[in-house]
Each structure stands twice: as structure tokens, then as C-alpha cells.
Amino acid sequence: MKQGIPEIDKERCKGCGLCIANCPKNILEMANDINSFGAYYTICSDESQCIACGACSLMCPDAAIEIILKREVG
């Protein structure tokens, strides 16, 4: 299983929730806070569970999520 880190640009997020609805691991949620545009934004509750599937990033209309893949190099 791949291991990833979702990097969410909170200022770019509009809080639509499409990433949340599409994360297979259910690790995304809406923060209880707003960004400087007045929008609630998404945060990841448990990065360790991220499988780097990219679903959140694919669905994000505001290109607010980048996924970093952690790779073992030997």
C-alpha cells in the first residue's frame, strides 16, 4: 500500500467537500475555521492513513490539494 501526504492549500480551498466525499479512507474533513476568503476549508485528520490514491486531488475544482508520495529508497 502506497503512503501519501495530502497537502491542502487552505487559502485556495472553497470548502466544497468534493475531496471529503471521495476519499476512500475517510480521512478528510472540514475544518472548524475559515480562511481569509471566508470559506471553511478541508483538513486531513490522519495523514498516516493516506494511500496516495489522488482521489481528493482529482476531484478538487480549485487545485487545492497536492499529493506527495512517500517512497522507500534503498
Add this chain to the structure above:
Amino acid sequence: MKQGIPEIDKERCKGCGLCIANCPKNILEMANDINSFGAYYTICSDESQCIACGACSLMCPDAAIEIILKREVG
């Protein structure tokens, strides 16, 4: 075989020749004369051969040909 009379309104005829080209009996031809609009017009060379098929009338763009069907009544 039906027997018909093609009644050609020479003033209405524009001399296009569509009737002539489509008469199965080849009895229509262009007159060597023009009507008052300056157009050559169609005449029937042998009415007795007309089978009242209506082809000439159907094809005529100027509705210049009416077909009269001769019928035996007893």
C-alpha cells in the same frame, strides 16, 4: 390499357422538357414555335397512344399538363 388525352396549356409551358423525357410512349415533343412568353412549348404528337399514365403531368413544374382519361361507359 387506359386511354388518355394530355391537355397541354401552351402558355403555361416553359419548355423544360421534363414531360418529354418522362413519357413512356415518347409521344411528347417540343413545338417548333414559341408562346407569348418566348418559350418553346410541348405538344403531343399522337394522342391516340397516350396511356394516361400521368408521368408528364406529374413531372411538369408548371402544372401545364392535365390528363383526361377516356372511359367507356355502358
Add this chain to the structure above:
Amino acid sequence: MTEYKLMKGNEAMAEAALIAGCRYYYAYPITPQNEVVAYMAKNMPRVNGTFIQAESELAAASMVMGSAASGGRAMTSSSSPGITLKQESISYMAGAELPCVIANIMRGGPGLGGIAGAQGDYFQATRGGGHGDYRTIVLAPDNAQELADFTVEAFDLADEYRTPVIILADGYLGQMSEPVVLPKPTGKTFEKPWAVTGAKDRKQNIIVSLLLHPENVLELHNLHLQEKYERITQKIRRYETYKTEDADWLLAAYGTSARIAQKAVDKLREDGIKAGLFRPTCLWPFPDRELAECASHCTRLLTVEMSHGQMVEDVKLAVNGAIEVDFYGRAGGALPTVKDIIARIKNYEHSEFTHVQAS
């Protein structure tokens, strides 16, 4: 008092059209007149009328032509870019003498421009943006009440003169809500023996636009139209004046510009400058004689528009050199301001005094 309703200009106009017996409304959405389309979509069924959201403005105006030719009271509305696309049908309907009502809730241009209100389509409406020698009656309301009242009148005028009537209002008037007392139907009826309804027990009715044969038919038809336009010009003289009796300075404006100019008149008078306002409520035919008369005892005239100078030509043609005509306008959705009007007039007053000619 309780009759007053707070209504958007767009909705007041739409409801007034229904009151006037409009039963065929065709349009294509565009800001800032979308409320008319939505209102008709919702309310036409109430009166068993027809609403179609057409595939384009061209089609919408053509549908109006079809229903008008059938004898129905038909209407379309749009805003500037959409009205440009309706010029084809307007030219056709003017030529074919078909009555209908077209509302232009103007926005800033040219091109896609913006969605804020403007008055940049005065030329298009009064000179005919379409081709050929035709005119349309152009009514110019300046509030929601007039949007409603003029709409009811527009249908009667259209039928009376067999000609398209344009309601020309800026987007602010369409978007703004104001108290409105809905007008009553006028009760006037118009026979339309020329309508195409099927040639039963009579000769064909034909509504043509092409006039080729014999060669002078088109000219005769044009002369007939001109004669009608002359008749309209004699009959329709619509305008309002505000404190013009003793005015030295005359302002001329219509629509939202006129509201602002009226306020400026009051302020100027507070400052001791005798100003007055001439507000045409019909732009074609333009009340030229009346404006000239009004201007005859003024020393100067300032036309205020939400454009870079269109009605000002009619103002100049009206006064025909008798007094100087100045212009102040803002375009692209911006509004003239009371402050600017006052400053401009005071500036002139000053420069006159010091014998400096303002350019």
C-alpha cells in the same frame, strides 16, 4: 396606499405586459433582464399564454414576428448584446408593419461589455440598428412605475400604428425595486384584418418583406412608411419638464440619468442657479419642438447621459444652433453624479464670467 407593491422594474414590466394582454413572449436569457424571462416562464401559464425560451435572440424575435403576424400581442426582451441580434427581426417587422413590443434593458458595451446599466444603445434604438429606412417608437421610462405604465401603452401604440415599439431602459431600472401600482388594462381593442389566420372566405393575407416587382413597389412602400412615421411624429410628443419655466440652465436627460439630473436641479437651485430639466419620455419621435421651445429662454443646455454622447445629437438637432449644447456622460456602467453635474455647470458659469471659452 396598500395598492403599492415593491417590485423590480423587470417584474413590473413583465406583469404589465400580461395586463396589457401580451400572450406571446419569447426570449433568451441575458443579464440584467433575466427576471423578465423568469417571470414570464412562471406566469404565462396563469393567463394561458405562450412562453418559449428560444434558442437565440434571433429566433426569439422571429417567433415574435410569427405571433404578431397572427394577430397576437407579442413581446420579447433582452439587453444590449441580445438586442443587437434582434435588429434583423426589428427591421423585418418595421418593414412588414407588424406590431410588437421589444424591451432593451441596457447594459454597458461595446461587445460583451459589462452587466451594469448603461444608455449606450440610444442610437441603435432611435436610428434603427437594422438596415433600411425605418423607425420604431422608443419609450423611455425612468422608474419601475413607468416601466409598467409605458409597457401597457406600448402595446396600444404598437397596434395603433402597426409598428414595433421599443422600451428603452437601463439595467439599473430593470434591477431596482420600487413601489409600483400595477396599471389597469386600457380596454382598447384593435381589429387586425391583415393577420394571417387562414384564407377562409376571403382573399389571401400575405405579409411580405421582399418587394421586387414591379420595380417601384419597394419605393412606394417606403413612402408609405415615411408617411406613417410622419403621422407618428405629429401625434406622439412625450416629455416631462421639471422647474423649466424660469430656468437659465437646461438639463436634458432620460432614464436613470434624468433621475440624477433632477436631483442636480434641486441642488443647483439651492445654490441659486436656476436650473431645469427636460426629460423626453419618448426618444423617437423626439420632442424636438418642445425642447427647442423650452430652451428658448435658457442660456445654455447640458445633456446628461450614461453614454459618450448619443441623445445629445437629437438635442442639438432640436435647438438647431439656437443655444450652445454641452454634454456630460459616463459610460460602461458608471453613473453620472449630482456632484459632477453641479461642478460642470458651475465651471461654465465661472468661465462665462471670466470670458474663457470652455472647450
Add this chain to the structure above:
Amino acid sequence: MTEYKLMKGNEAMAEAALIAGCRYYYAYPITPQNEVVAYMAKNMPRVNGTFIQAESELAAASMVMGSAASGGRAMTSSSSPGITLKQESISYMAGAELPCVIANIMRGGPGLGGIAGAQGDYFQATRGGGHGDYRTIVLAPDNAQELADFTVEAFDLADEYRTPVIILADGYLGQMSEPVVLPKPTGKTFEKPWAVTGAKDRKQNIIVSLLLHPENVLELHNLHLQEKYERITQKIRRYETYKTEDADWLLAAYGTSARIAQKAVDKLREDGIKAGLFRPTCLWPFPDRELAECASHCTRLLTVEMSHGQMVEDVKLAVNGAIEVDFYGRAGGALPTVKDIIARIKNYEHSEFTHVQAS
């Protein structure tokens, strides 16, 4: 002498466009300008240019917009009803400051009208049949030679001022064959750093029409356009005069009307009436100062048009009440006649003499 070719006005214009470097021509057929379309269909391949018979006039003008935005020299042509459909793109291109040439070989209107030549689209061309505050340069040839020459100039003017240029000629000019010496290319070149050609090694080029944010951008853009129009108005002053130096009676006319008016001037002079002709060869900007100057020593002015009175407004605005302006026009494809012009002038002369005011 041997350079003369007998060419149809339409074809002279088409060939001149090719000479001017026009490589993109899009149009939709319509009488009486079909020869332009056919000529381009046949000859564009010769110069490796693009010809598309578009699906409509709207599409044709939009294709022009695309090629103009790409930096190409693009043109379209049509006749009155088709030009009405091009108003959308004209308004867009004027707003987006795209250079292009649009020829209107006018026919009688309104509506489908007729196919004989007319001048009923003067308002549309000079006031903008589209929406918003824009203007286009409008050149007015009166023979096949000028149709060719003005077309070459039109492309330069369009590029110089980044604006659509209209060639406004009546159907008679388009259909008539006359001797023509084909013009030479001017050799002028214009840089177009604004063209959309791919954002390589530079910032994006964007050609916009919508100007919403910030709120005053559209107004600033409009002010920029007005400033440009003012510049054009100062620079372009085109007209011809014929025997005006000592004229008492001034005729004003353009296009085919001007040819007829010129003949009338000669005949009137034969009869001892000092007549002269003022012929604007550009209708916007209109040579108003020059006309006023010319008219300053005349006692009366007669405008002759193939319409029911359109240019006459510019004539009136030019003289601004200084002298009386009369009008004689025929519309719908009919031509003014030398006889009528003379009769009308003599009639005035007579009525002046007997102190009867003609209406």
C-alpha cells in the same frame, strides 16, 4: 491607358483587398455583393489565403474576428440584411480593438426589401447598429476605382487605429463595371504585438470583451476608445468639393447620389444657378467643419440621398443652424434624378423670390 480594366465594383474591391494583403476572407452570399464572394472563392487560393463560405453572416464576422485577433488582415462583405447580422461582431471587434474591413454593398430595405442599390444603412454604419458606445471608420467610394483604392486604404486605417473599417457603397456601385486601374500595395507594415499567437517567451496576450472587474475597468476602456475616436476625428477629414468656391446652392451627397448630384450641378450652372457639390468620402468621422466652412458662403443646402434622410442629420449637425438644410431622397432602390434635383432647387429659388416658404 492600357492599365485600365473594365471591372465590376465588387470585383475591383475584392482584387484590391488581395493587393492590400488581405488573406482571410469569410462571407455568406447575398445579392448584390455575390461577386465579391465568388471572386474570393476563386482567387484566394492564388495568394495562399483562406476563403470560407461561412454558415451565416454571424459566423463569417466571427471568423474575421478570430483571424484579426491572430494578426491577419481579414475581411468580410455583405449587403444590408447580412450586415445587420454582423453588428454583433462589429460591436465586439470595435470594443476589442481588432482591425478588419467590412464592406456593405447596400440594397433597399427595410427587411428583405429589394436587391437594387440604396443608401438606407447610413445610420447603421455611422452610429453603430450594434450596442454600446463605439464608432467605426466609414469610407464612401462613388465609383469602381474608389472601391479599389479605398479598400487598400481601409486595411491600413484599420491597422493604424486598431478598429473595424466599413466600406459603405450602394449596390449600383457594386454591380456596375467601370474602367479601373488597380492600386498598388501601400507597403506600410504594422506590428501587432497584441495578437494572440501563443504565449511563448512572453506574457499572455488576451483579447477580452467582458470587462467586469474591477468595477470601473469598462468605463476606463470606454474612455480609452473615446480618446481614440477623438484622435481619428482629428486626423481623418475626407471629402471632395466640386465647383463650391462660388456656389450659392450647395449640394451634399455621397456614393451614387453624389454622381447624380454632380451632374445636376453642371446642369444647374448651365441654367445660371451657381451650384456646387460637397461629397464626403468618409462618413465617420464626418467632415463637419469642412462642410460648414464650405456652406458658409452659400444660401442654402440640399442633401441628396438614396434614403429618406440619414446623412442629412450629419449635415445639419455640421452647419448647426447657420443655413437652411433641405433634403431630397429616394429609397427602396430608386435613384434620385438630375431632373428632380433641378426642379427642387428651381422651386425653392422661385418660392424664395415670391416669399412663399416651401414646407
Add this chain to the structure above:
Amino acid sequence: MNYPTEEIIIAGFGGQGILLAGRLLCVAAMRQGRQVSHIPSYGAEMRGGTANCSVVLSAERIASPVIDMATAVIALNGPSVAKFEPRVRPGGILIWNSSLCKKILPERTDIQSIAIPATELSLTEGTERAANMAAIGALMALKPKLMTENHFSAALDEVVSERNRRYNPVNLRIMQAGYEAALAIIKKN
């Protein structure tokens, strides 16, 4: 007439009842015989979920519905504070929703800034949708000449759709809470 012209901008995000609040003010004033105008922001500006409207109430004919500098601004979220604070006339009023403006705070000192926890006041009645009512209550406290509560409640019945009219008692209570919150602040100062 002793009724000053009021030029009021109301702003927030979609769903906060911005336009309704504006129409309410208009209808209430209209029923008191005032001239009124109401104009919404419209079109592409709506994208992104913000909304605002301009309300003019006057004893005289209203020249323009568009407001340059407002006598009062109601800002129901942070971005609205940022956008419209500069448009309050010196000496004018800014009522802002302190429940939602955590980051963007008013800065001007030449105006009267009134922080009302409008959303919280609304939530006390179990809804977050009536913050607009709380803000209008505050406005009535600050502009006592604007309208009477009677006129306001009548207007509420007129403007609110039949379906939602049953919430009007709740609306009035929230309005009252906003009114009192504002009064408290004024008194403190």
C-alpha cells in the same frame, strides 16, 4: 420632512437572506410613506457565493439606487467587512457579524463600528439563517427614526413567502435580540 435619506448596503454570503433583509427595510419604509429603492448585486458577481444589495430610503424622490458612500453598512461575513467598510460615510455606521468575522476585523475609527454576534443570536433560536434579522434589529437601535417595530413586523408578513411565514415570530425575537445587543453597546460607549 424631518426624515433623513438613508443609504444602506447589506452584504454577506448567499443564503444569509441579504436581499430579503433589504426588501424588508424597503417595504417597511414604503408603508410609512417613504420613497424607497432596492437594488441587488447581480450577474457574474454572484459567483463565489457573495451577495449584496443597496437600499435607499428617503422622503424625496430617489435619484439613484446606487450607493457611493453609505450611511450604514451591514456586513454579515468577513469578506463583506473587507469590501464594504471603506464604503461607510465618515460618521456612518458599520454593523458587523462578529460571529463570522474572526480574521477580518473593521479598522476605521471615523465610523461607528458595532459588533453584533448575529449568527450566534440567530442560533439561540435554533437556526443560523436569521442573522440578517439580528443585524436589522441592531440597525433599528442605531437609527430609531428608520421605522417602528410595527411597520417592521407588517413588512415581514408581506415580504416573507407564505411557506416561511410561520417563522416570523422567531424572526422577530432574533431581531429584538439584535436590537438589544446594539442598545447595550451604544450605552456602554
Add this chain to the structure above:
Amino acid sequence: MNYPTEEIIIAGFGGQGILLAGRLLCVAAMRQGRQVSHIPSYGAEMRGGTANCSVVLSAERIASPVIDMATAVIALNGPSVAKFEPRVRPGGILIWNSSLCKKILPERTDIQSIAIPATELSLTEGTERAANMAAIGALMALKPKLMTENHFSAALDEVVSERNRRYNPVNLRIMQAGYEAALAIIKKN
């Protein structure tokens, strides 16, 4: 200049080379330094197979290409006689194709009507398409100032497409025949 303005209408049916005849006159006159104009009938008028054109030849600038009353009309078929005979100026010339106008005959007595069997003359050279040439020959006989034969034959080479230029000698012969036929008639009268 001692060159009268000629206003000539040529009419017939499609295929008779009506427009070509007009252009020929123009080019020949143009090469002699005349002002010329040529305008065809166009558009829907063409339907039904008739065609006509108006040619003006003048020493001076031509005001209008449209002819009200013609100095000469060439009518190559019956309907053209009917349509254009009334448009000949009193004292003017009507050249009509007697080969094809069997029913519709000219009636006016205030003009010079010249019957030329143009189609027959053309047929003597094996084509019926050069009736136009015969008629122009007749016109040259009646209007000797119009142009020289030299100019005419040069114009023929200029106007006729390369493909058809080989027929020009034939064309000239037919023109000559028309010229002579007209001369004979004039002399007879």
C-alpha cells in the same frame, strides 16, 4: 467633345451573350478614351431565363449607370421587345431580333425600329449563339460614331475568354453581316 452620350439597353434570354455584348461595347469605347459603365440586371430578376444590361458611353463622367430612357435598345427575343420597346427615347433606336420575335412585334412609330434576323445571321456561321454580334453590327451601322471596327475587334480579344477566342473571326463575320443588314434597311427607308 463631339461625342454624344449613348445609353444602350441590351436584352434577351440567358445564353444569348447579353452581358458580353454590353461589356464589348464598354471595352471598345474605353479604349477610345470614353467614360463607360455597364450594369447588369441581377438577382431574382434572372430567374425565368431573361437577362439585360445597361451600357452608358460618354465623353463625360457618368452620373448613373441606370438608364431611364435609352438612346438604343437591342432586343434579342420577343419578351425583351415587349419589355424594352417603351424604354426607347423618342427618336431612338430599337434593334430587334426578327428571327425570334414572331409574335411580339414592335409597335412604336416615333422610334427607328430595325428588324435584324440576328439568330439566322448567326446560324449562317453554324452557331445560334452569336446573334448578339449581329445586333452589335447593326448598332454600329446606325451609330457610326460609336466605335471603329478596329476598336471593336480589339475589344473582342480582350473580353472573350481565352478558350473562346478562336471563335472571334466568326464573331467578326457575323457582326459584319449584321452591320450590312442594318445598312441595307437604312438605305431602303
Add this chain to the structure above:
Amino acid sequence: MSTQNLHMYRRPEALLNVRTHYCAGCGHGIIHKLFAEALGELNIREETIVVAPVGCSVLLYNYINVDGLEAAHGRTPAVATGVKRAQPNRIVVSYQGDGDLLAIGTGETLHAANRGENITVIFVNNANYGMTGGQMAPTTLVDQRTLTSPKGRNPQETGYPIRACELLSTLEAPAYIERVSLHNPGAVKKTKKAIVKALQYQKEGRGYSFVEILSMCPTNWGIEPAAGADWIKTSMVPWFPHKVFRDRPAEAAAAGGKAS
């Protein structure tokens, strides 16, 4: 036994007693005649309103004795829509050429069909713009020479001829779509039947009916008038096959059945 004479083919009453402006051998004339016959057979002349297009048939109402009006070029079905909506009990016919219907009027054509307007469209496909002297139409055949395709239509540059029936058949609403032609007497008979059926369907309120007719324009095809019929057969029919593309009973239309 005696003989009694019977008019078998006679000039339909609805045709006005005037000479048309059409060229000799023009298909519009045949179609007018068939249309007039159909009006007589269905006895609907007095309730029919025809919308004429801009094209050679612009003067249609001068030849057929029905109420008529003239649309702007291409707007014909939109104008017909306006007429029909105002007069749902009248028979409304939109008569159009290929330039009118498939070029400038593409949008109007498609959307009237898609709305299922209860009108009849008679579409005269003569593979060129007749009225303006023979320019390329959307239906001009590959390699066909016209004023604006002087070397023949090149599909690489201008695409292939558009097939209206096939296009409209992708829509759900139309009730009847058929392509017929005038290439011989038998075909003319079928064309008549199609026109009658289309009008009949309209009368029955089944919705949109569309008859495409391959028609001759000898003048602009540059052939002898008598050769027009053959040209249709050899040049047009292979690309524009005869077919009933849609024939939906009223019930199915009301139920919104899928495309056939």
C-alpha cells in the same frame, strides 16, 4: 357504349392562376403543385398558413392560395413556431431551401424539431443556393462545382454534404421524418404522399413533421432543364438515400418514446 372523359390529373385548385418566376425545369414548381394538391385532398387550404423562406421560393405565396408570410433568411421555423403557438388550430408550413434550413437557419431548424413544434417543414434540397446564383450549400455534393466551390466541393476544406434527416433523427421529439425526391414520376408520387402524410400528422397533432425533397435546379447545376431529374438520381440519391427516418404514432409521441 360511349366514352366519358374524366380529369385524371388536373391543376390543383389551390394553385393560383399565375406564371411562376422559376426557371424552366425547376423542382420548386413540382413541389408547389404537390403541396397545392395535398391542401386540396386534405381540404385544409383555408386553414393553412405558409411561411416562405428567403430563397428562390420566396414568392411562394404568390403561387399558392393560402395565407403566407415571409421570414428572414433561415428564421423560417422560428417564425412558423410563433404562428403556430398563436394559432394552434391552423396548419403551419415552413417551406425552406437548403441554404435557409441547413446553413443560416441551422439553429432554428434543430430547435423547432427538438421542441417537437406541431408544424410541417418542407425542405427543398437542391444542393445549392439557387436564388443568389448558385453558391455552395451545406448539401452541395463532393466535387460539385458552384460559384463558391469553383473547383468542385473539396471535403477536406469544406466538409461533406450534411444530411438533414439523419441529423434530425438524433432528436427525440419529431414525429415524422422522410426523404423523398423528384427524380421520376414514381418518386414524385411518393413525394406527394409524404407531403400529405406530414400535413395529416400535423392535423392530428402528432408534432413535428419533416419532408426532405431532392429537387432540381438545372440553372445552377449548369445542365439542360430536362436533365435535372437524372442528375438527382445519379448524383444526389447515392448520398441522400430515400428513407423514412421516423414515423411515430401520436401515442408514442405523447409518451415521449425513444428515437426509432
Add this chain to the structure above:
Amino acid sequence: MSTQNLHMYRRPEALLNVRTHYCAGCGHGIIHKLFAEALGELNIREETIVVAPVGCSVLLYNYINVDGLEAAHGRTPAVATGVKRAQPNRIVVSYQGDGDLLAIGTGETLHAANRGENITVIFVNNANYGMTGGQMAPTTLVDQRTLTSPKGRNPQETGYPIRACELLSTLEAPAYIERVSLHNPGAVKKTKKAIVKALQYQKEGRGYSFVEILSMCPTNWGIEPAAGADWIKTSMVPWFPHKVFRDRPAEAAAAGGKAS
């Protein structure tokens, strides 16, 4: 053994660093992103010219770092044609909404496709007019409520939703026609592939390519932003099935092969 971090999904370079004006959850944003990614993958950003429509995406060029211009409503493919003809070596993209493409621009859409213009059309089908506040579009579903179909679209009055791909597939010239959607991450991936393919085909000069994308407009659908993807799947996909309607190799296109 250590870990090395790798950017797997990253914001494409061609996207400008600005916040869009789109509503939260708007499909235009996703499509912009995919388009920008495709530009990067094919390395064509610098040679691409985009024609923006009138619609919510009118400011497209503010978000993607390419040359751009704005067409009048519906004229987008005609403007793109003018651009492409003047610059045959540039990649020209016509980005359009359903109102733009299938209502006012019906004619321009059909004829650009029929000419086989070597351009790419990205068609954003969100079943309504987004920019003007949610009116009925040609693609609005049966029973869908909009401002101008307040009781739901009634097919008896306004017809059925038009299927653009099916319509264009009746034409010969197009090289590539596919319908994709945004209803879940897998679908988004396919959409990206379709966009890349379309641009690739243009680059190779194969001719007209058309990608229809079912896209969410939660604002005017009146649903929560996060529910947009589901609505596409349950409401739109049944009527607008995913499919490759045309995929023609360049050779076949040159030979003028028949429609698939």
C-alpha cells in the same frame, strides 16, 4: 532505507496562481485543471490559443496561462476557426458551455464540426445556463427545475435534452468525439485522457475533436457542492451515456471515410 518524497499530484504549471470566481464545487474548476495538465503533458502551453465562451467560464484566460480571446455568445467555434486558419500551427481550443454550444451557437458548432476544422472543442455540459443564474439549457434534463422551467422541464413543450455527441456523429468530418464526465475520480481521470487525446489529435492534424464533459453546477442545481458528483451520476449519465462516438485515424480522415 530512507523515504524519498515525490509529488504525485501537483498543481499544473499552466494554471495561474489566482483564485477562480467559480462557486465552490464547480466543475469548470476541475476541467480547467485537467486542461492545464494536458497542456503540460503535451508541452503545448506556449502554442495554445483558447477561445473563451460567454458563460461562467468567460474568464478562462484569467486562470490558464495561454493566449486567449473572448467570442460573442455561441460564436466560439467560428472565432476558433478564424484563429486556426490564420495560425494553422497553433493549438486552438474552443471551450464552451451548453447554452453557448447547443443553443445560440448551434449553427457554429455544427458547421465547424462539419468542415472538420482542426480544432478541439471542450464542451462543458452542466445542464443549465450557469452564468445567467440557472435557466433551462438544451441539455436540461426532463423534469429538471430551472428559472425558466419552474415546474421542471416538460418534454411535451420544450422537447428532450439534446445530445451533442450523437448529433455531431451524424457528420462525416469529425475525427474524435467522446463523452466523459466528472462524477468520480475515475471518471475525472478518463476525462483528462480524453482531453489529452483530443489535443494530441489536433497536433497531429487529424481534424476536429470534441470532448463533452458532464460537469457539476451545484449552485443552480440547488444542491450542496459535495453532492454535485452524485447528481451527475444519477441524473445525467443515464441520458448522456459515456461513449467514444468517433475515433478516426488520420489516414481515414484524409480518405474521407464514412462515419463510424
